[in-house]
Amino acid sequence: MADGNKDIRYLKGVGEKRAKLYEKLGITDLCSLLGHYPRTYIDLTRPVSIAGAPPDGAVPIRAAVVSKTGEQRIRKGLSLFKVVVTDHSSDMVITFFNTKFTVDALEVEQEYIFYGKVEGTFTRKTMASPLVFRSGERAGLIPVYPLTEGLSSKLIRENVRQALAEMEGHIEDPLPKEMREAFHLCHKSYAVQNIHLPPDRAAMEIARDRLIFEELLLCQLAFLRMRNRSKRLKTRPMEPYDLAPFYESLPFTLTGAQRRSIEEACRDMTAGTPMNRLVQGDVGSGKTMVAAAAVYFAARNGAQSALMAPTEILALQHFETLAPVLEPLGVKAALLTGSTRAAKRRELLKSLQAGEIQLLIGTHAIIEETVTFDRLGLVVTDEQHRFGVAQRVRLLSKGENPHVLVMSATPIPRTLAQTIYCDLDLSVIDELPPGRQKIETYCIGSDKRMRAFGFIQKHLDAGKQAYIVCPLVEAGEASDLKPATEYAKLLADRYFSGYTVGLLHGKMKPKDKEAAITRFKNGEIQLLVSTTVVEVGVDVPNAVIMMIENAERFGLSQLHQLRGRVGRGRDQAYCILLSDAKGEQTRKRLQVMCRTTDGFAIAKEDLNLRGPGDFFGLRQHGLPTLKLADLLTDTATLSRAQEAARQILTKDPDLTAPEHRLLVAGVENMMQDVD
Numbered sequence: 001m002a003d004g005n006k007d008i009r010y011l012k013g014v015g016e017k018r019a020k021l022y023e024k025l026g027i028t029d030l031c032s033l034l035g036h037y038p039r040t041y042i043d044l045t046r047p048v049s050i051a052g053a054p055p056d057g058a059v060p061i062r063a064a065v066v067s068k069t070g071e072q073r074i075r076k077g078l079s080l081f082k083v084v085v086t087d088h089s090s091d092m093v094i095t096f097f098n099t100k101f102t103v104d105a106l107e108v109e110q111e112y113i114f115y116g117k118v119e120g121t122f123t124r125k126t127m128a129s130p131l132v133f134r135s136g137e138r139a140g141l142i143p144v145y146p147l148t149e150g151l152s153s154k155l156i157r158e159n160v161r162q163a164l165a166e167m168e169g170h171i172e173d174p175l176p177k178e179m180r181e182a183f184h185l186c187h188k189s190y191a192v193q194n195i196h197l198p199p200d201r202a203a204m205e206i207a208r209d210r211l212i213f214e215e216l217l218l219c220q221l222a223f224l225r226m227r228n229r230s231k232r233l234k235t236r237p238m239e240p241y242d243l244a245p246f247y248e249s250l251p252f253t254l255t256g257a258q259r260r261s262i263e264e265a266c267r268d269m270t271a272g273t274p275m276n277r278l279v280q281g282d283v284g285s286g287k288t289m290v291a292a293a294a295v296y297f298a299a300r301n302g303a304q305s306a307l308m309a310p311t312e313i314l315a316l317q318h319f320e321t322l323a324p325v326l327e328p329l330g331v332k333a334a335l336l337t338g339s340t341r342a343a344k345r346r347e348l349l350k351s352l353q354a355g356e357i358q359l360l361i362g363t364h365a366i367i368e369e370t371v372t373f374d375r376l377g378l379v380v381t382d383e384q385h386r387f388g389v390a391q392r393v394r395l396l397s398k399g400e401n402p403h404v405l406v407m408s409a410t411p412i413p414r415t416l417a418q419t420i421y422c423d424l425d426l427s428v429i430d431e432l433p434p435g436r437q438k439i440e441t442y443c444i445g446s447d448k449r450m451r452a453f454g455f456i457q458k459h460l461d462a463g464k465q466a467y468i469v470c471p472l473v474e475a476g477e478a479s480d481l482k483p484a485t486e487y488a489k490l491l492a493d494r495y496f497s498g499y500t501v502g503l504l505h506g507k508m509k510p511k512d513k514e515a516a517i518t519r520f521k522n523g524e525i526q527l528l529v530s531t532t533v534v535e536v537g538v539d540v541p542n543a544v545i546m547m548i549e550n551a552e553r554f555g556l557s558q559l560h561q562l563r564g565r566v567g568r569g570r571d572q573a574y575c576i577l578l579s580d581a582k583g584e585q586t587r588k589r590l591q592v593m594c595r596t597t598d599g600f601a602i603a604k605e606d607l608n609l610r611g612p613g614d615f616f617g618l619r620q621h622g623l624p625t626l627k628l629a630d631l632l633t634d635t636a637t638l639s640r641a642q643e644a645a646r647q648i649l650t651k652d653p654d655l656t657a658p659e660h661r662l663l664v665a666g667v668e669n670m671m672q673d674v675d
């Protein structure tokens with residue numbers, strides 16, 4: 001505990017009850033209270049006149065009280081108070097509800113700052129339930145804090161003020177002095193003081209910049225240290241075998257981007273340290289073939305590979321794609337999932353241990369203790385963020401420092417990827433296989449549903465297939481949404497009665513899911529009604545239409561993944577987004593889908609619209625929660641922090657120097673909440 005730090009109950013007005021509320025915000029002592037940064041600020045430095053107040057948004061108005069009415073009881077539990085105020089430009093009527101205490105404290109003829117939205121007509125201005133500040137008391141920026149029920153921003157402000165006084169002179173700076181000077185950063189104590197109680201915007205910005213820098217620096221240090229550690233691991237270097245037999249055996253020519261990624265991966269494996277590579281490519285860009293080549297390369301070197309997929313459907317599909325490619329080249333593949341029967345499983349595990357199987361594909365089932373390899377040399381994970389760190393470590397421990405290849409279909413802008421996957425090298429497949437056409441995307445209301453059905457029927461008649469995705473499995477989960485089970489029945493009985501309609505959802509038994517996918521792949525099912533279980537990875541090139549019901553329910557990146565299930569062959573493909581939602585934000589989101597099919601552009605829009613916190617749960621990516629930094633907009637600070645982290649680790653790779661003691665504590669504190 002830092003010098004001067006005390007339990008939160010030390011503060012005036014904080015007893016057991018409030019301490020419990022503070023605990024909900026992760027605050028237990030003065031230091032954690034000071035680490036609870038304001039969400040935003042009310043700027044009292046630039047009051048506007050009543051007559052000149054803009055019609056939208058809250059503003060500070062400096063005005064004097066003219067008169068107050070008494071309490072008016074509107075109904076039980078609801079009282080109204082009216083206060084007339086004036087400034088040089090106009091009068092205004094302010095209404096307060098149930099806040100007798102605030103109104104009583106207002107003195108006639110005194111000036112105050114009222115912070116709220118000015119409404120009403122040109123001649124009669126009004127404001128409802130404003131925040132009130134004594135004019136001249138402190139016309140700075142007033143911090144507004146993230147709250148929990150029972151704690152007000154005002155109370156937190158008062159507690160923070162006291163905590164700052166208590167901690168004065170005790171706030172140590174984790175950044176060495178030379179670094180602060182080199183990167184033009186203020187001292188930590190100035191930063192903490194001015195993030196909470198800035199006299200003006202400039203001071204707040206200096207403080208913010210400094211704290212964002214520190215946050216990003218700690219994050220970079222954590223990842224770079226991890227990376228340095230893995231670079232120090234040793235593994236047997238592989239021989240650079242010729243990949244020509246692999247390339248020649250494929251039914252198509254690989255794209256330049258696929259070959260480049262393959263070469264990068266194979267080069268990594270010939271070094272004496274384990275590969276740690278992320279292959280990132282848009283939907284349908286052909287990531288599986290990169291994995292296939294790496295598996296082939298490892299097998300030629302006598303090493304086994306494991307491929308772990310997040311769902312049984314995906315594991316099965318990888319098996320069905322990879323086995324026919326690899327087995328003619330002498331690489332035997334096997335599939336192990338939760339539904340593999342006991343006898344088959346026993347036999348499979350024996351062959352695996354004897355080294356007769358070169359590639360094991362499966363779900364979590366492959367990390368169980370009973371699964372042992374003869375010589376595991378390569379681990380491929382699909383969509384890494386769906387696995388926890390512990391699961392990954394368990395899989396890795398089945399070999400001696402095996403190589404790692406991660407495939408991700410979530411397009412992340414490069415700067416973000418570099419931060420999130422700072423411990424991984426990055427290969428980007430930025431080219432689609434030849435002949436792919438832009439998926440035509442339409443957004444329609446349910447009044448056009450029948451026309452859409454007609455459009456689908458025309459394509460089914462021509463021998464093509466289609467998907468209809470619904471948000472839910474069963475009725476009753478939410479009243480206005482299409483449940484897949486009932487909808488599939490309705491479609492089969494009424495609108496698509498002459499066609500084969502299949503159903504796929506997450507609550508089905510694995511065996512039935514497998515059967516549905518296989519029948520769809522074989523063309524026995526023409527129209528597949530599904531929930532989002534088809535979202536990632538499902539590959540049926542003959543399917544050309546993706547219709548999504550209640551499209552407003554899905555995030556942009558999810559819609560993109562769903563749409564990516566079509567347009568995987570040479571035929572023109574279509575995506576129909578069905579939504580009756582009227583909200584402007586929703587319309588905007590769906591329009592983005594109609595405008596572009598580029599996953600990276602969509603991810604960027606998604607980040608802009610939702611913010612990185614919501615994007616895909618950063619914590620699942622192994623990224624700590626950042627309090628102030630925004631990875632999208634703070635890119636300049638991010639590169640400064642990266643530079644600083646590199647400088648620190650070059651001098652002190654293990655962060656053992658005494659001047660880095662506080663940095664290490666910061667890194668550990670930051671990483672402790674990552675899974």
Ligand SMILES: Nc1ncnc2c1ncn2[C@@H]1O[C@H](COP(=O)(O)OP(=O)(O)OP(=O)(O)O)[C@@H](O)[C@H]1O
Pocket residue numbers: 252253254255258281282283284285286287288289409433434536537538539541564568
């Ligand atoms: N170079 C290529 N030329 C033509 N077709 C290709 C090429 N590479 C892959 N394909 C085919 O493209 C389809 C998509 O490939 P794959 O399933 O590997 O994509 P992906 O990157 O895993 O996509 P997703 O993330 O959407 O699952 C498959 O049917 C595959 O056989």
